[in-house]
Amino acid sequence: MGRLDNKVAVITGAASGIGLATAVRFAGEGAAVVIGDLNEDGGQSAVRQCRENGGRAVFQRCDVAAEADIKALIERAVKEFGKLDVIFNNAGLGGAVGTIEEVTVENWDRTMAILLRAVFVGMKYAVPEMRRIGGGSIISTASVAGLSGGRGPHAYSAAKAAVINLTRSVALEVGKDRIRVNCICPGGINTPLLYNRLPGGQETTAQFLSQIQPIPRAGLPDDIANMALFLASDESEWVTGTAMVVDGGLTAGAALFDRAGAPQLTVPGGFSGPSFEK
Amino acid sequence: MGKLDGKVAVITGAASGMGRASAILFAKEGASVVVTDLNSQGGEMVVSEIAAAGGRAVFQRTDVTSEVDIKAAIDRAVKEYGRLDITFNNAGVAGAVGELENIEARDWDRTFAVLTRAPFFGIKHSIAPMRKSGGGSIISTASTAGIRGVAGLHAYSAAKAAVVNLTQSAAIALGHDRIRVNCICPGGVLTPLIYRGVPGGEEAAERNLARMQPIPRAGRPEDIAAMALFLASDDAQWITGAAMIVDGGVTTGNVRIRMEQLGTGGFSGPSFER
Numbered sequence: 059m060g061r062l063d064n065k066v067a068v069i070t071g072a073a074s075g076i077g078l079a080t081a082v083r084f085a086g087e088g089a090a091v092v093i094g095d096l097n098e099d100g101g102q103s104a105v106r107q108c109r110e111n112g113g114r115a116v117f118q119r120c121d122v123a124a125e126a127d128i129k130a131l132i133e134r135a136v137k138e139f140g141k142l143d144v145i146f147n148n149a150g151l152g153g154a155v156g157t158i159e160e161v162t163v164e165n166w167d168r169t170m171a172i173l174l175r176a177v178f179v180g181m182k183y184a185v186p187e188m189r190r191i192g193g194g195s196i197i198s199t200a201s202v203a204g205l206s207g208g209r210g211p212h213a214y215s216a217a218k219a220a221v222i223n224l225t226r227s228v229a230l231e232v233g234k235d236r237i238r239v240n241c242i243c244p245g246g247i248n249t250p251l252l253y254n255r256l257p258g259g260q261e262t263t264a265q266f267l268s269q270i271q272p273i274p275r276a277g278l279p280d281d282i283a284n285m286a287l288f289l290a291s292d293e294s295e296w297v298t299g300t301a302m303v304v305d306g307g308l309t310a311g312a313a314l315f316d317r318a319g320a321p322q323l324t325v326p327g328g329f330s331g332p333s334f335e336k
Numbered sequence: 337m338g339k340l341d342g343k344v345a346v347i348t349g350a351a352s353g354m355g356r357a358s359a360i361l362f363a364k365e366g367a368s369v370v371v372t373d374l375n376s377q378g379g380e381m382v383v384s385e386i387a388a389a390g391g392r393a394v395f396q397r398t399d400v401t402s403e404v405d406i407k408a409a410i411d412r413a414v415k416e417y418g419r420l421d422i423t424f425n426n427a428g429v430a431g432a433v434g435e436l437e438n439i440e441a442r443d444w445d446r447t448f449a450v451l452t453r454a455p456f457f458g459i460k461h462s463i464a465p466m467r468k469s470g471g472g473s474i475i476s477t478a479s480t481a482g483i484r485g486v487a488g489l490h491a492y493s494a495a496k497a498a499v500v501n502l503t504q505s506a507a508i509a510l511g512h513d514r515i516r517v518n519c520i521c522p523g524g525v526l527t528p529l530i531y532r533g534v535p536g537g538e539e540a541a542e543r544n545l546a547r548m549q550p551i552p553r554a555g556r557p558e559d560i561a562a563m564a565l566f567l568a569s570d571d572a573q574w575i576t577g578a579a580m581i582v583d584g585g586v587t588t589g590n591v592r593i594r595m596e597q598l599g600t601g602g603f604s605g606p607s608f609e610r
Binding site: 226227229230231232234236238271272273274275277278281284285287288293294295296297298299300302304305306307309310311312 | 501503504505507508509510511512514516549550551552553555556559562563565566571572573574575576577578580581582583584585587588589
């Protein structure tokens with residue numbers, strides 16, 4: 059028995075990285091999955107992997123910057139599999155990079171269109187379908203960059219913070235319809251979004267990412283897929299409006315002491331008394 | 337195949353409420369469970385229930401204000417089942433309640449002994465056996481009251497906030513040992529802690545709780561157990577230092593403005609325009 063038996067899911071950005079891992083995981087747990095992506099080859103390959111994992115899946119080309127494409131993706135789920143239980147607004151990119159004075163308005167708008175507007179559009183068209191069947195689960199990929207500054211480019215950080223708050227405000231509105239709205243804040247996950255842009259590629263990125271948080275390995279797409287599965291399943295039936303942090307401890311705080319590679323400040327064990335005492 | 341096959345768990349406050357639901361779920365998913373509580377009768381009943389369903393569990397009476405008791409509960413897991421993979425610091429009380437100026441220092445201290453000092457002991461004594469197991473998952477019950485204060489629950493709110501931050505500092509320190517430290521922030525969950533002493537009992541409490549948050553039902557111990565299971569399992573192997581909110585949306589915000597009051601869709605323009 060799968061954790062998503064008889065459920066129908068739409069996933070954007072499902073041709074690679076977090077979206078791909080989630081599609082395969084969902085399929086393995088019994089869901090029928092509509093794979094949306096700009097990347098057609100990757101999307102078709104995702105469909106094959108879903109089927110190999112025992113599930114049902116179809117691909118539909120989707121540019122999440124286009125409202126019509128997202129609407130069509132949701133309609134495809136209903137047409138193909140009869141309903142919509144889960145939508146995972148996941149498609150992403152790094153977007154406008156550089157210092158604040160280097161960011162062009164055009165790149166800012168493109169970033170917001172993909173990272174924020176697409177999430178809004180996904181919610182907008184998913185809600186009526188979910189209401190029709192008595193509930194559902196909306197999941198979006200936010201980021202630890204949406205929780206504080208300095209963890210991503212400016213536009214990316216702003217867009218991801220907006221996703222977190224949009225998640226909350228929509229959760230308040232649709233709770234009564236048993237539609238749950240949550241997002242996931244991944245930390246440093248080794249996906250093409252990252253390693254295709256960094257010198258040294260996947261391996262170097264994995265090595266770098268293994269050093270930035272308390273758990274000494276890079277995040278894997280499966281780490282996020284597992285959380286998405288929990289949020290999609292009935293196990294989280296009373297979870298809504300949350301931003302689930304999956305980051306290997308990256309945002310847990312700073313380590314003054316005792317982190318490999320971090321500046322060491324050695325204090326003896328015991329008790330540190332008032333400063334006027336010796 | 338269970339999600340916790342071969343794992344050994346210690347759960348405090350496991351005779352009722354969230355602890356009980358978690359013990360039953362963990363055992364169903366293949367874990368061996370040390371059920372601990374002050375309430376021996378309730379604890380033994382949980383053990384019988386687990387055994388009747390084909391699971392493995394033992395009861396150990398534990399007063400979580402006693403470091404010796406918590407260490408003994410963890411030693412019992414190692415002695416009985418050979419290892420320790422999961423510690424769920426869950427035992428709780430509402431503690432010192434009421435108006436701030438009427439709270440006695442003694443009641444304040446007792447609240448902290450149960451809600452904050454006990455998770456510290458649980459973490460402290462889990463480290464050595466978990467290191468030996470090559471890692472582990474420590475979970476504590478915090479609260480949405482640890483994220484935002486609740487008037488009337490001053491000591492509780494402060495103690496739970498401390499649990500959230502202890503979770504984070506411990507997570508940073510123990511990550512390299514693959515010991516994960518997380519907590520859960522439940523909202524209004526229908527447990528004896530809440531309905532005990534409330535006029536109308538469980539039923540009235542359930543009705544009140546159902547209206548408190550966007551999802552129109554009271555929280556159930558099983559809602560928290562499901563999150564605890566997720567955090568205990570290898571599905572969460574890259575999650576540490578997190579405070580997982582399970583509250584039906586109660587901390588999401590307040591509905592101050594009903595959308596319909598702002599009109600039926602459209603756009604609200606600059607104030608000088610009509």
